[in-house]
Amino acid sequence: MLYAQTTAAQKRRALREKLASGDLVRMPGAFNPLSARLIERKGFDGVYISGAVISADLGLPDIGLTTLTEVAGRGQQIARMTELPAIIDADTGFGEPMNVARTIQTLEDAGLAGTHIEDQVNPKRCGHLDGKSVVDADTAIKRIRAAVDARRDPDFLIMARTDVRAVEGLDAAIDRAKALVDAGADAIFPEAMRDLGEFEAMRSALEVPILANMTEFGKSELFSTQQLRDAGVNLVIWPVSLLRLAMGAAGRGLDALASEGHLRDQLGAMQHRADLYDLIDYEGYTRFDADVFDFTVER
Structure with a gap:
């Protein structure tokens, strides 16, 4: 945490x-x-x-x-x-x-x-x-x-x-x-x-x-x-390298958003919300203060 x-x-x-x-x-x-x-x-x-x-x-x-x-x-x-x-x-x-x-x-x-x-x-x-x-x-x-x-x-x-x-x-x-x-x-x-x-x-x-x-x-x-x-x-x-990879992916996502009007087809290329929460140790904050984290994310 x-x-x-x-x-x-x-x-x-x-x-x-x-x-x-x-x-x-x-x-x-x-x-x-x-x-x-x-x-x-x-x-x-x-x-x-x-x-x-x-x-x-x-x-x-x-x-x-x-x-x-x-x-x-x-x-x-x-x-x-x-x-x-x-x-x-x-x-x-x-x-x-x-x-x-x-x-x-x-x-x-x-x-x-x-x-x-x-x-x-x-x-x-x-x-x-x-x-x-x-x-x-x-x-x-x-x-x-x-x-x-x-x-x-x-x-x-x-x-x-x-x-x-x-x-x-x-x-x-x-x-x-x-x-x-x-x-x-x-x-x-x-x-x-x-x-x-x-x-x-x-x-x-x-x-x-x-x-x-x-x-x-x-x-x-x-x-x-x-x-x-x-x-x-x-x-x-x-x-x-990581910045180039991230900016390349962001550019492709924005192109899709501009041409298609949505990002439904891009979900597979995104970091899932659950993975983000795991990386930032959301549950660790729960152990410190249960009021901060009181929900789960369904995959």
């Missing part, structure tokens, strides 16, 4: 232990708190919260228009509704190194298990679009050092994302990743890798966990979890 019983500290420790186990940590992207609960129900290892999804949810493009307050607020809403650890996208850290430090402590307070800070020029672009620009190595290193120095819980995962691959090539991306690890990054998010060989090259060059971004319609092939395990990847995200 209400929020998760697992504390933020426990979730962070669980994520660290899962990463240390050598198994692949699977984190689908939640587009709202209810979808985070569904991710948990389906047996995944964690929840990812995408900056692109937060932007899209506000009707905005993913070009650095969201604020720390908006991102941390949405992150808290999602993280508190699941027993799973949640990692959130913090873009470029919302400013200069002091702003990055504040970002880390704000996300800690919001109950997140970790975040990643990227090395793009602010305002950033979606990592799978052309025309990106990255900051110099010194600026990228200062962002990560500020994040690490600001962290109060040593289990809060600070990941460095590098977009250098698309700008300067794989060798430059590996060099940048090594420098970010030296600056204190706990893990590396190498954006827009082209093939499994590039992930394998990153794996060979680094001793920290690496993440694979399996976003649709992007620069990377959509590899299976087994292929990623075999390449030595430690964590995989599907950041926008």
Whole structure:
């Protein structure tokens, strides 16, 4: 009932232990708190919260228009509704190194298990679009050092994302990743890798966990979890997939409503009311206050 019983500290420790186990940590992207609960129900290892999804949810493009307050607020809403650890996208850290430090402590307070800070020029672009620009190595290193120095819980995962691959090539991306690890990054998010060989090259060059971004319609092939395990990847995200599935279904439903004037033929594609009530634990509220829930839903 209400929020998760697992504390933020426990979730962070669980994520660290899962990463240390050598198994692949699977984190689908939640587009709202209810979808985070569904991710948990389906047996995944964690929840990812995408900056692109937060932007899209506000009707905005993913070009650095969201604020720390908006991102941390949405992150808290999602993280508190699941027993799973949640990692959130913090873009470029919302400013200069002091702003990055504040970002880390704000996300800690919001109950997140970790975040990643990227090395793009602010305002950033979606990592799978052309025309990106990255900051110099010194600026990228200062962002990560500020994040690490600001962290109060040593289990809060600070990941460095590098977009250098698309700008300067794989060798430059590996060099940048090594420098970010030296600056204190706990893990590396190498954006827009082209093939499994590039992930394998990153794996060979680094001793920290690496993440694979399996976003649709992007620069990377959509590899299976087994292929990623075999390449030595430690964590995989599907950041926008659930939002794309939901919006695709919503669009088809609206088309049917516009053309047919009813949704009777769409009931099979909908989540049943009973399933929704089960997911939000309606009966748990009954045990707390019988006046809240005093009916059953017939299937």
